[in-house]
Amino acid sequence: MRLRHPMAKHDAKKTARIVRSLPFQPAAPALARHVGSPLASAAVEEVLDVRNIQGNILAGFNKDHQALLFLKITDAAKAKRWLQFITPSIATMDEVVSFNRLFKAMRARRADEPCGLVATWLNIAFSRDAIETLTSSAEAARFRDEAFQAGLPARSPLLGDPTALHAPGSPKNWKFGRPGAIPDVVLTVASDDVNALQEEVDHLKTTLKKIPGATASGGSGLTLMFDQRGNTLPGALRGHEHFGFKDGISQPAVRGRLSEAPDDFLTARYVDPADSRAKLLSTPGSVLVYPGQFVFGYERQDANGDGALPFDPTVVPAWAKNGSYLVIRRLRQDVKAFRDAMSKQAKRLAKEQGFKGVSAATLAAKLVGRWPSGAPVARSPEADDEALGKNDFANNHFAYQDDTTPVPLKNAPPHRPDDFAQSRADLFGFSCPHAAHVRKVNPRDLATDTGGAHDTLTRRILRRGIPYGDPLPRTAGSTSSANTADRGLLFVCYQTSIENQFEFLTNHWVNATAAPEDGGFDVIIGQNGGDAARQRTADLPAPIDPTQTLTFTTEWVVPTGGGYFFAPSIEALATVLSV
Amino acid sequence: MLLAKFDPPANSTDFDSIPNQRTAWSDTLSFWFTGEVRGVEQSVGAGHSQFYNPHTTDTPNPSTTAAISWTGFPKLVTSRHPGSHQAALQEADALLSDSDGPFRQQDEYCEWFATKVAGSNKIARVDFTCEGPEYWFAMAHGYPDSIPANVKTANAHGDKNKVLALYQKLVSPTVKMSDLFKNGVYDPRNKWNTTKGAVHLTHPANTLEAEINIAAQATILRARQGQLLTDQDALICCAGYGTPGRASDPTIGGRVNALARQGASITLANPVGLYISSLNTTGWVTPDGTPASTFWTIVRGTAGLGLRGVFQVPASKGYTVSDIKIGGVPIRFGGQIAEHILMKLTGVACRIGASHNPPKNCIPTPPPECAGHAHFMALHGASEPFDAAPPPHGKTRR
Numbered sequence: 001m002r003l004r005h006p007m008a009k010h011d012a013k014k015t016a017r018i019v020r021s022l023p024f025q026p027a028a029p030a031l032a033r034h035v036g037s038p039l040a041s042a043a044v045e046e047v048l049d050v051r052n053i054q055g056n057i058l059a060g061f062n063k064d065h066q067a068l069l070f071l072k073i074t075d076a077a078k079a080k081r082w083l084q085f086i087t088p089s090i091a092t093m094d095e096v097v098s099f100n101r102l103f104k105a106m107r108a109r110r111a112d113e114p115c116g117l118v119a120t121w122l123n124i125a126f127s128r129d130a131i132e133t134l135t136s137s138a139e140a141a142r143f144r145d146e147a148f149q150a151g152l153p154a155r156s157p158l159l160g161d162p163t164a165l166h167a168p169g170s171p172k173n174w175k176f177g178r179p180g181a182i183p184d185v186v187l188t189v190a191s192d193d194v195n196a197l198q199e200e201v202d203h204l205k206t207t208l209k210k211i212p213g214a215t216a217s218g219g220s221g222l223t224l225m226f227d228q229r230g231n232t233l234p235g236a237l238r239g240h241e242h243f244g245f246k247d248g249i250s251q252p253a254v255r256g257r258l259s260e261a262p263d264d265f266l267t268a269r270y271v272d273p274a275d276s277r278a279k280l281l282s283t284p285g286s287v288l289v290y291p292g293q294f295v296f297g298y299e300r301q302d303a304n305g306d307g308a309l310p311f312d313p314t315v316v317p318a319w320a321k322n323g324s325y326l327v328i329r330r331l332r333q334d335v336k337a338f339r340d341a342m343s344k345q346a347k348r349l350a351k352e353q354g355f356k357g358v359s360a361a362t363l364a365a366k367l368v369g370r371w372p373s374g375a376p377v378a379r380s381p382e383a384d385d386e387a388l389g390k391n392d393f394a395n396n397h398f399a400y401q402d403d404t405t406p407v408p409l410k411n412a413p414p415h416r417p418d419d420f421a422q423s424r425a426d427l428f429g430f431s432c433p434h435a436a437h438v439r440k441v442n443p444r445d446l447a448t449d450t451g452g453a454h455d456t457l458t459r460r461i462l463r464r465g466i467p468y469g470d471p472l473p474r475t476a477g478s479t480s481s482a483n484t485a486d487r488g489l490l491f492v493c494y495q496t497s498i499e500n501q502f503e504f505l506t507n508h509w510v511n512a513t514a515a516p517e518d519g520g521f522d523v524i525i526g527q528n529g530g531d532a533a534r535q536r537t538a539d540l541p542a543p544i545d546p547t548q549t550l551t552f553t554t555e556w557v558v559p560t561g562g563g564y565f566f567a568p569s570i571e572a573l574a575t576v577l578s579v
Numbered sequence: 580m581l582l583a584k585f586d587p588p589a590n591s592t593d594f595d596s597i598p599n600q601r602t603a604w605s606d607t608l609s610f611w612f613t614g615e616v617r618g619v620e621q622s623v624g625a626g627h628s629q630f631y632n633p634h635t636t637d638t639p640n641p642s643t644t645a646a647i648s649w650t651g652f653p654k655l656v657t658s659r660h661p662g663s664h665q666a667a668l669q670e671a672d673a674l675l676s677d678s679d680g681p682f683r684q685q686d687e688y689c690e691w692f693a694t695k696v697a698g699s700n701k702i703a704r705v706d707f708t709c710e711g712p713e714y715w716f717a718m719a720h721g722y723p724d725s726i727p728a729n730v731k732t733a734n735a736h737g738d739k740n741k742v743l744a745l746y747q748k749l750v751s752p753t754v755k756m757s758d759l760f761k762n763g764v765y766d767p768r769n770k771w772n773t774t775k776g777a778v779h780l781t782h783p784a785n786t787l788e789a790e791i792n793i794a795a796q797a798t799i800l801r802a803r804q805g806q807l808l809t810d811q812d813a814l815i816c817c818a819g820y821g822t823p824g825r826a827s828d829p830t831i832g833g834r835v836n837a838l839a840r841q842g843a844s845i846t847l848a849n850p851v852g853l854y855i856s857s858l859n860t861t862g863w864v865t866p867d868g869t870p871a872s873t874f875w876t877i878v879r880g881t882a883g884l885g886l887r888g889v890f891q892v893p894a895s896k897g898y899t900v901s902d903i904k905i906g907g908v909p910i911r912f913g914g915q916i917a918e919h920i921l922m923k924l925t926g927v928a929c930r931i932g933a934s935h936n937p938p939k940n941c942i943p944t945p946p947p948e949c950a951g952h953a954h955f956m957a958l959h960g961a962s963e964p965f966d967a968a969p970p971p972h973g974k975t976r977r
């Protein structure tokens with residue numbers, strides 16, 4: 001399946017007239033639904049406007065190849081015509097969900113990835129200044145998120161980014177998103193096939209030079225500022241990030257239905273309705289979150305209970321409904337520095353009581369909170385367990401405050417039963433340290449500095465990142481030029497409050513020593529902007545022996561680009577931003 | 580071993596110059612702890628309280644401490660303004676009033692007062708305090724006003740001049756004795772602690788006794804409809820030991836109850852107090868590049884056990900607090916700083932696994948804030964059935 005730009009087939013001369021006179025029409029419904037487990041009580045969940053919400057937000061492109069094209073508006077009137085031209089090409093949630101379901105169903109039937117099933121998707125988002133350019137300063141001011149208003153370069157110090165002029169991580173040295181050079185528009189192009197991706201990118205670049213069918217002279221009113229590619233890592237590292245850990249396992253399970261059908265859920269429900277937890281979980285460990293945390297116009301998560309709060313229409317203009325804030329961070333990963341630091345610290349630690357013989361791999365897993373396979377340390381404290389890491393009905397089912405118990409399932413697709421050891425209460429962090437990355441960014445059942453476990457649900461983000469650059473082979477010598485190659489993660493996330501979600505997670509938890517629990521930084525991704533030496537510490541407690549505090553001065557994650565954007569609905573694109 | 584005596588918060592030395600005052604303070608704390616143990620025993624039975632008085636009950640080895648932290652800005656105010664950060668900041672600075680006089684609605688055990696530059700809206704300094712009013716009443720009269728006569732055996736009578744001197748040092752040299760005392764009795768809501776400054780906590784729920792009460796009540800295991808409660812929001816609604824929706828109360832209660840579920844005996848670490856743990860100034864931008872952290876001083880207490888902190892730019896710098904930006908936004912409210920303050924108390928757990936108390940039913944009438952909060956089941960952990968038991972008795976922090 002290759003989804004091509006529909007306008008490409010039209011007569012060029014007619015196109016410009018059509019796009020100017022065409023009233024907004026929602027897209028036709030895509031493929032028929034495959035419904036999940038029935039759950040009568042869930043009929044109250046809101047129906048999502050699936051033909052109006054961009055596809056990458058709630059459904060996720062999940063493609064092996066992506067391009068982020070950052071654009072500058074040079075002529076607003078022309079840019080609007082280009083937006084009119086491009087709007088029909090924007091992938092809807094309806095289409096992406098349908099494709100993802102088809103892909104999943106075929107993969108389950110074949111027990112292998114379906115060959116030749118390819119889609120190439122396009123999504124779009126705008127900076128605050130772009131919205132002002134395309135609408136008015138008053139409209140732009142109606143986005144109440146202070147972070148979005150200020151933009152990423154101004155907020156970068158809050159995230160712990162370096163501020164020294166010479167520092168590679170300083171916004172002034174970023175590859176895109178530098179102060180004074182903030183992209184207005186970002187296009188996300190994603191495909192299962194790298195050639196198809198290139199074809200689509202080439203096509204888009206051509207349209208930037210001249211809008212197909214446009215009668216006006218000159219270009220599109222937009223210029224390309226930066227073309228950033230991302231690819232999933234090859235071979236056994238597929239689905240992993242550059243440090244070698246499986247990524248993206250724990251995503252929020254978003255509530256909401258795709259149609260009026262009572263059980264046509266965006267996130268399938270597989271917990272046996274006879275178990276009281278069926279109202280809260282999609283699968284074991286995946287807590288359901290109200291969609292208003294990620295898309296405007298829907299119920300939000302109550303920070304103090306299981307229920308929902310209504311959409312607050314004062315936070316964004318009315319036309320922002322079905323839209324979402326998009327955060328992009330280009331994070332360079334120094335894999336050699338990470339490996340060296342783990343080896344050095346493990347060597348020291350291995351001599352201490354309570355940590356005898358600890359390896360670099362075990363130390364890294366402790367600091368991540370998962371093993372490379374994705375198996376949670378909370379369920380497998382001593383060694384990696386690939387079967388656990390692979391099992392989507394087990395690898396997210398763990399907690400820190402209390403022991404977990406098995407969750408009965410109903411109508412779940414075929415999978416290995418969760419016969420792995422359950423996670424045990426770990427209040428003091430003996431198995432999974434308080435500083436572990438996964439415990440820092442999602443403290444699950446723990447009370448935190450801002451409230452209980454429901455409050456934590458309001459902090460969650462939908463991550464849509466992808467690695468960039470080639471992996472560093474384990475066999476690379478210490479002097480290999482591969483060590484210094486540019487590689488890392490294109491961190492991408494959606495939310496309805498940049499301040500209270502992405503920035504909160506980074507500033508209040510990742511880069512803090514005493515929150516959400518006392519015990520040090522998230523040293524995997526954290527930065528210490530409050531210390532000239534940028535030193536980070538992490539505590540490793542032991543049941544009987546003294547806690548060991550690890551100190552790191554080398555940084556292995558360096559921001560090298562990024563921006564704050566707003567991904568509008570298809571309707572807003574057609575009726576507000578392009579007119 | 581037994582705790583020989585309770586020390587003043589952060590081991591403050593104010594009481595050292597007042598005859599018998601340290602003994603009186605220790606007796607006060609011990610009275611409160613014992614009272615809370617009795618309160619818990621009303622629910623769990625005599626001799627079964629998991630909360631204990633370390634002055635009268637042994638803390639054996641091994642024991643472990645656990646810092647419990649929360650953010651200083653009032654979460655309830657934030658929740659009232661989901662669409663406007665500025666409106667929340669503005670409201671948090673406004674005083675409320677009751678029959679005892681004005682008080683701050685900063686109910687996370689962290690209160691502040693912003694002093695403006697004369698003739699300007701710019702902030703010159705912000706004073707933060709987390710000192711309980713009981714301490715200051717004791718400094719004035721020997722004991723907090725709630726302590727019964729039979730406990731007052733240390734022959735301590737406080738020192739009003741000491742109170743005055745500290746007010747003059749902390750707020751203004753123009754403070755007079757008559758400003759602080761009405762008919763000879765210390766007035767915690769006096770103008771120098773409300774409209775003209777902040778010396779100690781004023782919100783009715785912000786007391787040291789309330790901290791001890793929450794810690795004690797939270798040691799009682801709870802069940803609803805036969806299921807053990809583990810969720811922090813469910814627990815506070817079930818037990819009613821504080822106000823749901825705050826950052827502090829559900830967190831303190833949730834953390835303590837999690838230790839209690841492990842069968843631990845629990846108390847608070849000496850010196851018992853509510854503390855400013857840290858101020859995170861990461862990313863704050865000053866006009867001349869001076870790290871904002873250099874403008875933060877703990878003026879009472881110690882680093883990590885702060886009782887009073889002041890954020891002020893020295894006059895020599897030529898700019899004010901309001902010229903500093905947090906995330907590109909100038910500081911116009913004290914609350915912008917409070918959002919980056921971490922508060923804490925420290926619990927002690929011992930005899931882990933030794934207690935096997937059955938859970939108790941919820942109080943008959945949950946706090947009004949719980950209305951409409953559905954379900955409250957364990958989001959991640961177990962939901963285990965238990966037999967029903969009679970409802971407990973306990974105070975509330977409102």
